[in-house]
Amino acid sequence: MLSDEQAVIELREVEKKYAPDIVALEGVDLAISKGEFVFLTGPSGAGKSTLLRMLYKAEEPTKGSIMVDGMDLSGLSKSQIPQLRRKVGVIFQDFKLLFNKSVFENVALSLEVLGLKKEQLASRVRQVVEGVGLADKLHRKVVQLSGGEQQRVAIARAVVNRPPIILADEPTGNLDRKRTKEVVALMEELNARGATIIFATHDDALFGNTHRRVLKLKNGKIEEM
Amino acid sequence: MPLGIILKRAITDIKQNLVTHVMTTIVVALTCLVFIFFSVFSINLQRIADRFGKELAIVVYLKKEIPQDRIPSLYQKILSMDGIENVRFVSSEEAFKRLEGYFRDEREVLEGVDPMFLPPSFEIQINRAVYNPARVRKIASELAKWTEVQKVQYGKEWVDRLEAFSKAVRAAVVASAILLLVMAAFVVSNTIKLTVYARQDEIEIMRLVGATNGFIQGPFLMASFLQGITGSAAALIVGLFCYEYVLNIIGQTSLIRSLNLQFLPPAYMIAIVFVSGLFCMAGTAMALRRFLRL
Ligand SMILES: Nc1ncnc2c1ncn2[C@@H]1O[C@H](COP(=O)(O)OP(=O)(O)OP(=O)(O)O)[C@@H](O)[C@H]1O
Ligand SMILES: [Mg+2]
Numbered sequence: 001m002l003s004d005e006q007a008v009i010e011l012r013e014v015e016k017k018y019a020p021d022i023v024a025l026e027g028v029d030l031a032i033s034k035g036e037f038v039f040l041t042g043p044s045g046a047g048k049s050t051l052l053r054m055l056y057k058a059e060e061p062t063k064g065s066i067m068v069d070g071m072d073l074s075g076l077s078k079s080q081i082p083q084l085r086r087k088v089g090v091i092f093q094d095f096k097l098l099f100n101k102s103v104f105e106n107v108a109l110s111l112e113v114l115g116l117k118k119e120q121l122a123s124r125v126r127q128v129v130e131g132v133g134l135a136d137k138l139h140r141k142v143v144q145l146s147g148g149e150q151q152r153v154a155i156a157r158a159v160v161n162r163p164p165i166i167l168a169d170e171p172t173g174n175l176d177r178k179r180t181k182e183v184v185a186l187m188e189e190l191n192a193r194g195a196t197i198i199f200a201t202h203d204d205a206l207f208g209n210t211h212r213r214v215l216k217l218k219n220g221k222i223e224e225m
Numbered sequence: 226m227p228l229g230i231i232l233k234r235a236i237t238d239i240k241q242n243l244v245t246h247v248m249t250t251i252v253v254a255l256t257c258l259v260f261i262f263f264s265v266f267s268i269n270l271q272r273i274a275d276r277f278g279k280e281l282a283i284v285v286y287l288k289k290e291i292p293q294d295r296i297p298s299l300y301q302k303i304l305s306m307d308g309i310e311n312v313r314f315v316s317s318e319e320a321f322k323r324l325e326g327y328f329r330d331e332r333e334v335l336e337g338v339d340p341m342f343l344p345p346s347f348e349i350q351i352n353r354a355v356y357n358p359a360r361v362r363k364i365a366s367e368l369a370k371w372t373e374v375q376k377v378q379y380g381k382e383w384v385d386r387l388e389a390f391s392k393a394v395r396a397a398v399v400a401s402a403i404l405l406l407v408m409a410a411f412v413v414s415n416t417i418k419l420t421v422y423a424r425q426d427e428i429e430i431m432r433l434v435g436a437t438n439g440f441i442q443g444p445f446l447m448a449s450f451l452q453g454i455t456g457s458a459a460a461l462i463v464g465l466f467c468y469e470y471v472l473n474i475i476g477q478t479s480l481i482r483s484l485n486l487q488f489l490p491p492a493y494m495i496a497i498v499f500v501s502g503l504f505c506m507a508g509t510a511m512a513l514r515r516f517l518r519l
Contacts, residue, residue, distance in 0.1 A: 058433065078438075085435035096430050113436040117230065157434065 007031040007067070008165065008196050009055060014064035016050055016220075024050040026220040028064070032198065034164075037191045039207040040200040042217030048200040049093055051217070052167045055198075056088045057081055069165065086114065089163035091171040093200075095154040099143040103134055103153050106142055110161045128160045129153075131186065133179075147174040155183060159190060166190060166197045172206070180206070235447035242420060246452060249416040253456030254463070256408045257501055261464040261489065263398045268493075269486050270391040283349040283361065285368050286376040289317070291345065299373060303347055306367070308360055311350040317341045344375055409501065410508030413449045417509045420445065421516045428517065442513050446506050453505030457498045464488075 009032040016025040024047040032038055040048050053059040054066055057073050066073040069087055076084060089110075097106050104122075107129055111121040129138055132152035134145075142150055151174045158166060168187065172180040184199075184206060191197050201207070207214045214225040239246045285303070296314060303312050315323075320343040325335060351361060361379055369377045421428065431441055468488050475481055489497070 056433070081432075082435045082437045085433060090433065092433070096433060098427055098430060109431065110434045112230075113431065113434055113440055115227065115230075117227070 006033040008034040008036075008069050009198070010067040011051075011054075012065045014054070014061045014066060016047070016054065016059065017062045023220050025061075025217075028220075028222050030215070030222060032196060034196055035191070035194055037187070037197045037212050038199065039210065039212060039214040040198055040217065041202055041204075041207065041214060043202065046217040047220050048217055049169055052090070052169050052198065052200060055165075055167060056085055056090055082113070086161065087163055087165055089158035089161065089166045091151075091155050091158040091166070091168040093169040093173070095150050097142045097150060097153055097157075100141060102139045102141055103129060103145070103156075104138050106153055107156045107160050110157050114161060125156075125160060128156045132156045133182065148176065148179055151175060152179070152183070155186070159186075162195075164195055166195050168197065168199045168201075170201055171199070172201060172203060231443040231447050234444035235451065238420065238444050238448050239451070242423075245416055245419060246448065249412055250452045250456045250459070252412045253409055253452055253501065253505065254460040256405045256412075257457040257460035257497065258464055260398070260401045260405045261460055261497070263394065263401045264489055264493070264497075265464070265468060267391065267394040267398045268489065269484070270387070270394055272487070273484055274387045274391050283351070283365055283368070283377060283379045285347040285349065285374055286344045286378070287346060287373055288375045289341075289344050291373050295373065296345075299371075300347070303349060303368070306364060308352050308364065309349060310352040313348045313350075315346045315348060317343050317345050320344075320346065405501070406504050409453065409504045410511070413452060413505045413508045414512030416452075417445055417449060417512045418516055421513070438517070441517065442510075445513055446509055449505040449509035450502045453502035454498050456505075457501035461489075461494055461497065 009030070011028050011030040014025060014028040014030075015023070017023050028051070040051065042048055050059060054061055054073070055068055057076060060074070068084060071080075071084055073084070098109070104125055107125045108118070108121050111124065126135070126138065129135060132155055134149060134152055134156070137145060137149065142153055145153065151171065155168075155171055158168070166187070171187075172183050175183060180203070187197055187199060199206075216223045216225050287299075300312055300314060303309060318340055321335075321338075321340040324343070328334060349364075351364070365377045365379050368374055428441055465488055472481075472486065476486070
């Protein structure tokens with residue numbers, strides 16, 4: 001196990017109950033060190049999304065403490081949440097895109113909230129959109145894209161501001177083999193450049209013969225494989 | 226976040242919801258118009274009351290048979306009374322000259338009239354600082370008791386009424402200002418509520434990618450500020466046109482012209498525009514606190 005100093009994400013005895021009796025997570029102890037690439041797996045309803053949601057404070061644990069990049073999330077005030085979320089790029093399972101806006105506008109949002117002007121962010125946005133293979137659909141509305149294309153927009157938006165931590169919640173759920181490989185390759189590349197990555201998936205093929213750490217959630221508990 | 230970006234986002238918001246925003250602006254304008262109407266009315270009424278108030282005087286007509294040497298002591302006696310600003314003696318001759326002045330070209334009608342037929346009088350000016358109708362009445366009745374006095378006139382009671390009326394109108398201005406505040410805040414906050422509801426998903430997404438409250442609120446505040454200033458500016462333009470129109474109809478008589486009516490002073494207009502903008506913004510800020518659960 002890694003020492004605490006290096007841990008960029010750390011959960012201690014975390015429990016999450018949805019009132020009154022749904023136990024999503026129970027007694028989760030977990031430390032992920034800087035620059036790690038971790039797979040998070042487990043059957044549907046195991047609590048993968050819940051675990052990730054707590055890491056960007058969209059959900060509060062009912063018990064236990066969570067540290068992300070040196071920040072104690074329980075002590076984080078509402079006005080500090082944006083700081084946390086700028087460090088954590090999230091690829092949401094349900095994309096959370098603005099469907100009536102263009103691919104460009106959706107991806108640019110991550111940079112706009114930092115106060116960047118359009119001319120400052122345009123080339124960066126174009127480059128990342130190109131990286132997920134959507135260069136020719138840059139100015140299409142998201143609603144006109146296929147499910148897989150939308151998923152790639154969500155990926156582009158999560159990484160465009162180069163966050164040190166990336167939480168990917170089923171980022172390949174709607175993609176074919178080829179696109180899935182591309183997305184995994186993209187994550188590998190970002191990880192090689194220093195990003196810490198948690199990759200939630202129930203696609204065994206993705207981590208079947210990986211050398212990386214695989215965390216398995218089962219009935220709200222973590223088992224390392 | 227730079228003001229330019231906020232402005233751009235606000236304008237995009239307004240364009241996307243043009244009808245709602247225009248309706249809100251119209252309501253703001255109508256509210257301001259009520260306020261402007263009362264203001265113009267009040268300001269001019271006050272000017273008129275001020276002008277006639279300055280000329281406000283008590284006229285004490287003396288009995289004709291009063292000997293000349295009693296005049297200085299009467300003069301002193303009046304001057305020593307409380308609240309008297311100035312006393313002026315008008316002799317019978319002077320009164321006659323004034324009369325002649327009124328007749329000007331038709332002076333002949335006074336031919337053969339005894340220049341001394343008018344009574345001598347004192348014209349008394351009341352100190353404006355202590356002026357009030359009750360005091361005038363008290364001074365007048367005091368003077369009427371004197372044996373030398375034939376008659377006391379302070380016929381400008383209508384100035385008192387004007388003053389009282391002008392006070393009532395000023396109260397209406399204050400009331401309409403409060404109405405403006407409440408209405409503007411209510412209408413604008415409701416528009417914002419609709420907009421916020423319509424864009425809950427978008428706001429949620431902005432939050433998830435790390436938008437600060439300022440980033441989320443800025444465009445809403447800017448949009449409502451724009452509504453406030455355009456609404457009130459439109460009301461001022463409409464108000465000015467109405468004012469000119471009415472003045473054209475009634476303003477032909479020399480009486481009205483002599484009143485020197487005016488629209489609102491420029492500083493007052495600028496204040497209306499900015500205060501309206503600020504009220505709308507404050508209403509929105511309060512609405513946002515509630516709807517965004519800040
Ligand atoms: N808002 C909620 N209210 C009540 N229960 C919830 C809520 N969100 C999740 N749950 C429950 O918590 C458990 C874990 O859900 P979670 O979404 O974390 O699963 P998951 O591992 O991401 O599943 P999947 O692979 O299908 O995405 C489930 O039993 C789910 O029904
Ligand atoms: Mg999930």
